[in-house]
Amino acid sequence: MSDYAETQSAQPVTHADFGHVDTWIFDLDNTLYPAHCNLFAQIDQRMGAFIARELDVDPVEARRIQKQYYVDHGTTLAGLMAEHGMDPTPFLDFVHDIDLAVVDESRALDAALARLPGKRFIFTNGSHRHAENVAGKLGVLDRFEGIIDIAACNYIPKPHPDAFGHFIGRSAADARKAAMFEDIARNLVVPHQMGMRTVWVHTEDAFATEKAHHGKDGDHVHHTTEDLVGFLDAL
Structure with missing residues (x-):
């Protein structure tokens, strides 16, 4: 050991x-x-962008929704599905389209x-x-x-x-x-x-x-x- x-x-x-x-x-x-690879920073940014676009809100409100749904539902996606009936596939495809370099x-x-x-x-x-x-x-x-x-x-x-x-x-x-x-x-x-x-x-x-x-x-x-x-x- x-x-x-x-x-x-x-x-x-x-x-x-x-x-x-x-x-x-x-x-x-x-x-x-x-x-320290900080991949989730990329995912986090893309989640905010997706929410802003799909819910037609500004970036500040998108950020608030993103974090609140994480707290309330375990993941932001779970909150979007529960609160807005959102199709999970476009969300996952968008937020995971990141640079793995x-x-x-x-x-x-x-x-x-x-x-x-x-x-x-x-x-x-x-x-x-x-x-x-x-x-x-x-x-x-x-x-x-x-x-x-x-x-x-x-x-x-x-x-x-x-x-x-x-x-x-x-x-x-x-x-x-x-x-x-x-x-x-x-x-x-x-x-x-x-x-x-x-x-x-x-x-x-x-x-x-x-x-x-x-x-x-x-x-x-x-x-x-x-x-x-x-x-x-x-x-």
């Missing part, structure tokens, strides 16, 4: 914590890639994922295409058994319990033998309740911190790390 993994964890990391795990579940944005191939991440026993999944509130594009740019797409995206969850986002129910149904995973890696702490509450081992991949990046630290306190966060590769290597 590395010193790094121990000092970055809510509890010291031991093999016993993860020795039973045969399903490894990874959020995508700001989890598989570092938050800032994402570098990570051979270290690829090697760390390859060493994990069992199956690996990406579980994201984003689209399947976005997850494929990002994982492909990282050079790790082939390491995953599947991608469970927002459409596969009937557009019910994490942290809603039904989203995790859809994940289990799609993946056939045993929650008691699974580990969940997430950058948004509140999204680990339900996995903890289901019996998963949880890891909060957090960052002090200014943009990511706004939402990622919400709900960080509590026994639902079993381990924390600022370095996913280092954490996985420690196992």
Whole structure:
């Protein structure tokens, strides 16, 4: 066990914590890639532009709607669907049309994922295409058994319990033998309740911190790390 993994964890990391795990579940944005890539800043800007155009409001009101729907509904998209009956496909296509040049191939991440026993999944509130594009740019797409995206969850986002129910149904995973890696702490509450081992991949990046630290306190966060590769290597 590395010193790094121990000092970055809510509890010291031991093999016993993860020795039973045969399903490894990874959020995508700001989890598989570092938050300093700032991809979500691009997505955030495009969400505002989409709302302003579709709802015919100015940028300030679009921003208010965007953030309020995130708080009230779990994602901005869920709010747009609930409040305006919006078709999710044009929204997802527009907001994920971003520049991935800032994402570098990570051979270290690829090697760390390859060493994990069992199956690996990406579980994201984003689209399947976005997850494929990002994982492909990282050079790790082939390491995953599947991608469970927002459409596969009937557009019910994490942290809603039904989203995790859809994940289990799609993946056939045993929650008691699974580990969940997430950058948004509140999204680990339900996995903890289901019996998963949880890891909060957090960052002090200014943009990511706004939402990622919400709900960080509590026994639902079993381990924390600022370095996913280092954490996985420690196992």
